[in-house]
Amino acid sequence: MSEYxxxxxxxxxxxxxxxxxxxxxxxxxxxxxxxxxAYGGGLFEWEAHADRLGRTCETLGFADALPAATELHGxxxxxxxxxxxxxxxxxxxxxxxxxxxxxxxxxQVDPTVVVxxxxxxxxxxxxxxxxxGPATVETVDTRKIxxxxxxxxxxxxxxxxxxxxxxxxxxxxxxLLCSTSGYxxxxxxxxxxxxxxxxLCTPTTELPxxxxxxxxxxxxxxxxxxxxxETGRYEPATVAxxxxxFVTNSTWEIxxxxxxxxxxxPVGPVTRRLQxxxxxxxxELY
Numbered sequence: 366m367s368e369y370x371x372x373x374x375x376x377x378x379x380x381x382x383x384x385x386x387x388x389x390x391x392x393x394x395x396x397x398x399x400x401x402x403a404y405g406g407g408l409f410e411w412e413a414h415a416d417r418l419g420r421t422c423e424t425l426g427f428a429d430a431l432p433a434a435t436e437l438h439g440x441x442x443x444x445x446x447x448x449x450x451x452x453x454x455x456x457x458x459x460x461x462x463x464x465x466x467x468x469x470x471x472x473q474v475d476p477t478v479v480v481x482x483x484x485x486x487x488x489x490x491x492x493x494x495x496x497x498g499p500a501t502v503e504t505v506d507t508r509k510i511x512x513x514x515x516x517x518x519x520x521x522x523x524x525x526x527x528x529x530x531x532x533x534x535x536x537x538x539x540x541l542l543c544s545t546s547g548y549x550x551x552x553x554x555x556x557x558x559x560x561x562x563x564x565l566c567t568p569t570t571e572l573p574x575x576x577x578x579x580x581x582x583x584x585x586x587x588x589x590x591x592x593x594x595e596t597g598r599y600e601p602a603t604v605a606x607x608x609x610x611f612v613t614n615s616t617w618e619i620x621x622x623x624x625x626x627x628x629x630x631p632v633g634p635v636t637r638r639l640q641x642x643x644x645x646x647x648x649e650l651y
Contacts (some may be wrong), residue, residue: 366650369447371480376447379481388477390460394523395470396477397421398458400615401578403441404487405651406451409615413578417520418459424519427461430474437478444480451488454616455480458522468621473631488618490646495616496538499623499632502552502612503537504601505530509550509573517550517573537624539612541601544572548598555614558578559607560635566592566607572598577611586642592635601626609633619643 368379368557390396398415408414415434422428432440440538441455460477461470507530515523530540531555539552551557551574558567558580565587570576587594604610609624610630621641 369432369444371444373478374440376443376467379551382479382481383475385462385463386416387463387466388460389462389464389561390458390477390522391507393468394403394521395425396460396488396522398456398460398522401455401457402485402615402618403445403451403453403455403482403488404647406442406445407651408438408441408455408604409650410578410582413581414457417578418457420522422459424516425461425521426470427474427476430462430476431459432476432478434606437509439481440478441482442495444482448482448484450484452485452605453484454483456482456576460522461622485616487577487648490641493620496620499621500538500612500617501536501624502539502541502557502610502622502626503534504531504541504543504549504626507533507540507542507544511545512573518570524572532637541604541625543630544651545603547600549601549604550574552612555612555617555620556606559599559604559611560609561603561607561634563635564595565635565639566595566599567594567598568599577614579618582646583613583619583639583643584644586639587635590638592638609636611636611639 369376370379372382372383401414402409420429434567458479462475462477464471475560488494510526530542542550544550550572556577584594612620621636
């Protein structure tokens with residue numbers, strides 16, 4: 366079966382899907398995107414993803430050119446249907462479009478909107494996880510770019526910070542980045558959570574990090590389950606001595622960490638309970 370992507374309002378075969386070489390998303394990383402999951406044909410936490418996409422476009426100064434959330438939702442579901450997919454990875458990208466080749470953007474924006482999808486196992490209570498095992502994580506020398514230089518809560522095409530962090534790895538699955546002041550922020554493509562004395566801890570959004578949609582769901586599930594939740598500023602040594610550690614993102618969902626900087630970490634009861642609750646949420650909705 367042929368693969369189809371959605372490019373500027375039209376479904377096209379994947380091998381014919383192209384973007385202009387003068388597109389600002391290609392030239393400068395001047396673009397916003399969201400990665401999300403489809404379960405049973407439904408888009409998990411669509412409203413949260415659409416809201417964040419809008420906020421990123423607002424930061425980039427072209428929110429007025431962003432198609433309505435209902436229109437974007439339709440493009441995503443059309444792409445899933447064209448590929449006969451119900452459980453899938455979805456990437457929705459919106460660039461400032463093609464403009465004259467200079468750094469300063471023009472006020473008139475004709476955005477480029479691209480939807481790509483790929484099959485993923487459903488996961489859940491009886492399915493297969495996307496990841497092939499718990500994660501190994503290494504703290505890297507690359508520092509997270511300060512929020513004053515590049516807003517961390519904007520999910521843009523500029524991923525060099527994470528790429529440089531991943532280049533430091535030998536065999537680990539994920540990098541752990543610290544702020545310039547030495548506090549743990551996040552992974553290259555994930556948020557980090559850890560358990561200490563039964564409490565779920567995660568770095569505060571006052572630090573330069575992107576608060577992931579899955580992170581938000583996990584914190585909500587924890588509070589609803591009576592698990593104490595704490596956000597704060599943590600040094601690497603604090604995370605290294607945690608009782609449990611896991612990372613979250615839309616693709617991995619909740620992925621336990623069993624090795625952090627070469628030291629073994631157990632998969633404990635809080636991580637397992639949150640995985641169960643997350644799976645139950647997906648099953649209830651889809």
